[in-house]
Amino acid sequence: MSGIENSGGQAGEGRVNNAILIAGPTASGKSALALDLAERNGGVVVNTDSMQGYSVLDVLTARPTAAELARVPHFLYGHVHPSTPYSTGAWLRDVMKLIDDGAFLERPVGTFFERPAIFVGGTGLYFRALAEGISEMPDIPQSIRDRWRYELQEQGAAKLHRILLREDSAAGMMLKPTDGQRIVRALEVLDASGRSILEWQAERGRPLIDRASTRFFVIEPERAELVERIEARFDRMLEKGALDEVRRLTDLGLDPDLPAMKAIGVRELQAAMAGELSFPEAIERAKIATRQYAKRQATWFRHQLGPEWLRLRSGDRVESTISDTLSSAT
Known part of the structure; x- marks a missing residue:
């Protein structure tokens, strides 16, 4: 079978x-x-x-x-x-x-x-x-995607949130004014399809x-057991080249709001490499973030x-x- x-x-x-x-x-x-x-x-x-x-x-x-x-x-x-x-x-x-x-x-x-x-x-x-x-989501043309990401950079999340509240109040009320990525997503869907993202999400x-x-x-x-595992694993990550990975990622020059850039340890180790934190402090912050x-x-x-x-x-x-x-x- x-x-x-x-x-x-x-x-x-x-x-x-x-x-x-x-x-x-x-x-x-x-x-x-x-x-x-x-x-x-x-x-x-x-x-x-x-x-x-x-x-x-x-x-x-x-x-x-x-x-x-x-x-x-x-x-x-x-x-x-x-x-x-x-x-x-x-x-x-x-x-x-x-x-x-x-x-x-x-x-x-x-x-x-x-x-x-x-x-x-x-x-x-x-x-x-x-x-x-x-729920299925509509395909978003690259031109629409680029437009709203540009608007986010130029105007900021709060301004786009006001636009969303005006154009799709129900979706806007579901989001925080600081949540730029989700605000942009709602505007993209509305722009590309003429329908609220909430309507699309309702169709399972x-x-x-x-x-x-x-x-x-x-x-x-x-x-307690999990905390021990987290701390030991992060130490092993450093031994196996995590810092070099963060360097390679940084060299790509990507938007810091991209999901991959928010992987735990990326921002902490970037801050250490930039001299904004000591490496021991960056490591401790990454371990705390992992525990959270x-x-x-x-x-x-x-x-x-x-x-x-x-x-x-x-x-x-x-x-x-x-x-x-x-x-x-x-």
């Missing part, structure tokens, strides 16, 4: 059966767990983390190493240039393409069979889009996984993920618990 249902072969019509979803805060060990499961079960790993999709920042975003990538097929890691503002919708379209291309199928001579698709990461909106679908898409056969896991480590981010992730997972998610806490034997759950589902 194929792991992909497809009717008509159109993009996005396929759905993944028997998927495994593993969510968790940064540094919780979820990537190593996904790799182990994929290796033992002949599966593939799909990145479900917004920052690990960007190139250049291999070390600073804790992407799997080259050796780990070689052990089993990995998808959607490092495939987006930092100059591109990658979105949830773009990620979902990339998953659709994987489905359409048969990336989750093994094809021995004369037959084919499913390979377990293990989606792993820390971006809650990606998991929600995968499991619940997401279809899930890309078969929820009935999917197994959902979220790792919830103890806070992990706390926000854990809070989101706790409140937004439903009862179908099996919560794995410190003290649980995570690998054996997941293995037992998968065995009982077959």
Whole structure:
């Protein structure tokens, strides 16, 4: 039986059966767990983390190493240039393409069979889009995109927010006057389609996984344990060349408001390189920012993920618990 249902072969019509979803805060060990499961079960790993999709920042975003990538097929890691503002919708379209291309199928001579698709990461909106679908957005012509980004630079977020309130009051009221990126996005959509971004968001898409056969896991480590892991991991990142990555990223001369430029550690290390902070202070600030981010992730997972998610806490034997759950589902 194929792991992909497809009717008509159109993009996005396929759905993944028997998927495994593993969510968790940064540094919780979820990537190593996904790799182990994929290796033992002949599966593939799909990145479900917004920052690990960007190139250049291999070390600073804790992407799997080259050796780990070689052990089993990995998808959607490092495939987006930092100059591109990658979105949830773009990620979902990339998953659709994987489905359409048969990336989750093994094809021995004369037959084919499913390979377990293990989606792993820390971006809650990606998991929600995968499991619940997401509204389609209109294509934005480059001329419109360039226009509103220019206006943002020239006039500032507050002025554009007043324009949005006048043209689309409902969307404007949902956004803070300082949230330049989302204000520009709402204006782009309105300009390109003549419809409010809220109307587009209300039109849900279809899930890309078969929820009935999917197994959902979220790792919830103890806070003290996670803090130790975060601090040790950032020290290893520095040893493995994180500073050189930040130099290469800086040399690209990108807009500092781009998502990739907001990866934790980028601004802190840039400030140290510019002499605005000492390196020890920059490192400590990056570790603090990582801890704060992990706390926000854990809070989101706790409140937004439903009862179908099996919560794995410190003290649980995570690998054996997941293995037992998968065995009982077959």
